[in-house]
Amino acid sequence: METNNATAPGLDLGPAARHVRELIGSIDDRQLACLTPCPDYAVRELLGHVLGLAAAFRDAAHKKLGPTTDTPPTSALPVLPADWRTALPPLLDELVEAWRSPAALEGMTQAGGVDLPGQVAGMIARNELVLHGWDLARATGQEFRADEADLHASEAMLAPGDDDRSGADAIFGPPVPVPADAPLVDRVIALSGRRPDWRPGD
Numbered sequence: 001m002e003t004n005n006a007t008a009p010g011l012d013l014g015p016a017a018r019h020v021r022e023l024i025g026s027i028d029d030r031q032l033a034c035l036t037p038c039p040d041y042a043v044r045e046l047l048g049h050v051l052g053l054a055a056a057f058r059d060a061a062h063k064k065l066g067p068t069t070d071t072p073p074t075s076a077l078p079v080l081p082a083d084w085r086t087a088l089p090p091l092l093d094e095l096v097e098a099w100r101s102p103a104a105l106e107g108m109t110q111a112g113g114v115d116l117p118g119q120v121a122g123m124i125a126r127n128e129l130v131l132h133g134w135d136l137a138r139a140t141g142q143e144f145r146a147d148e149a150d151l152h153a154s155e156a157m158l159a160p161g162d163d164d165r166s167g168a169d170a171i172f173g174p175p176v177p178v179p180a181d182a183p184l185v186d187r188v189i190a191l192s193g194r195r196p197d198w199r200p201g202d
Contacts, residue, residue, distance in 0.1 A: 009100075009102060010099055010100040010101050010102045010103075010104055010105060010122075011099045011100070011104065011105060011122040011123075011125075011126065012096075012099075012100065013095060013096045013099050013122075013125060013126050013129060014096050015146075015147040015149075015150060016126055016129035016130050016133065016146065016147070016150050017092040017093070017095060017096045017129055019129075019133050019144075019145050019146060020050065020092060020129055020132070020133045020136070021088075021089050021092055022145075023133060023136045023137055023140070023142055024047065024050075024085075024088060024089070024136065025089075026140070026142055027043065027047075027136070027140050031043050031139070031140050032044040032047070032080070034139050034140060034200055035139065035200055035201070036135050036136070036138070036139040037134075037135050037138055037139065037194045037195070037198045038132075038135055040077070041077075041078075041135075043136065043139050043140060044080045045077050045078050045080070046078075046132060046135055046136060046139070047078075047080050047084055047088070047136075048077075048078030048079055048080040048081075048084075049073065049078040049132070050088065050128075050129075050132050050136075051078070051080070051081070051084060051087065051088050051091060052068075052073070052078055053073070053125070053128050053132075054088070054091045054092055054094075054095045055068045055091060056068045056069050056071075056111050056112065057095055057098075057099075057111055057121065057122075057124070057125035057128075058091070058094050058095045058098045059098075060104075060109040060110060060111040060118075060121045060125075061095075061098035061099050061101065061104035061109070061118070061121070061122070061125075062098055062104070063107070063109050063118075065109070065110045069109070069110040069111050069112075069113075070110060070113050071112070071113060072112050072113045072114075073112050095125070099122055099125065104118055104122060105118045105119050105122055106118055109121050111124065111125075123153065123157050124157075126150060126153055126154070127153070127154045127157050127158070129150075130146055130150050130151065130154050130188070131154070131188075131189070131192050131194075133146065134146070134185070134189055134194075135194075138198055138199070138200075139200060141200075144185070146185060148184065151184050151185055151188050152184070154188045154191075154192075155184065155187060155188050155191065158172070158175075158188065158191035158192055159191060160175070172191075172192045172193040172194075173192075173193025173194075174193060175190055175191045175192075175193060176189075176190040176193060176194065176195050176196070177190070178190040178196060182196070
């Protein structure tokens with residue numbers, strides 16, 4: 001009798017990372033100073049944040065804990081390196097590949113100086129790509145595209161529940177009211193404390 005030794009699949013961050021790559025490929029230097037929906041972050045700082053989180057969650061997936069994983073994201077404004085255009089795309093690829101391993105979801109790891117289960121870290125990584133993809137698109141006047149599965153995952157993570165959003169209000173701010181029949185993307189963005197109708201200059 002044969003036994004099924006198939007291993008549970010890892011987490012696919014590919015669609016969310018691909019959308020971010022498409023967005024950054026269309027950002028010109030003049031837009032680096034543009035405001036974003038993230039308070040205190042211009043596009044330059046937001047890109048620096050994305051670069052830092054990609055490295056942190058890549059290493060979190062590998063359980064390679066150290067400087068990239070133990071620094072809180074609010075410790076200082078992110079600094080965008082001069083080579084970001086060539087550094088960020090392959091880093092996003094490494095992030096995706098790291099979370100495709102089932103081992104990434106097992107046991108405990110660390111990100112942003114917080115110890116947390118691998119499953120939770122993966123969910124946070126995907127949510128970060130979705131939300132910051134929207135931030136970059138809105139700040140630079142580009143179309144935002146996200147897979148429905150990623151949006152549903154973010155909605156489930158951010159929605160109020162018995163765990164009181166797992167501290168989400170402290171990270172993102174309280175949810176912004178939107179109509180019950182609002183598009184899924186607007187509901188997700190509102191749950192993150194952002195205004196779905198945000199435009200530069202607001």
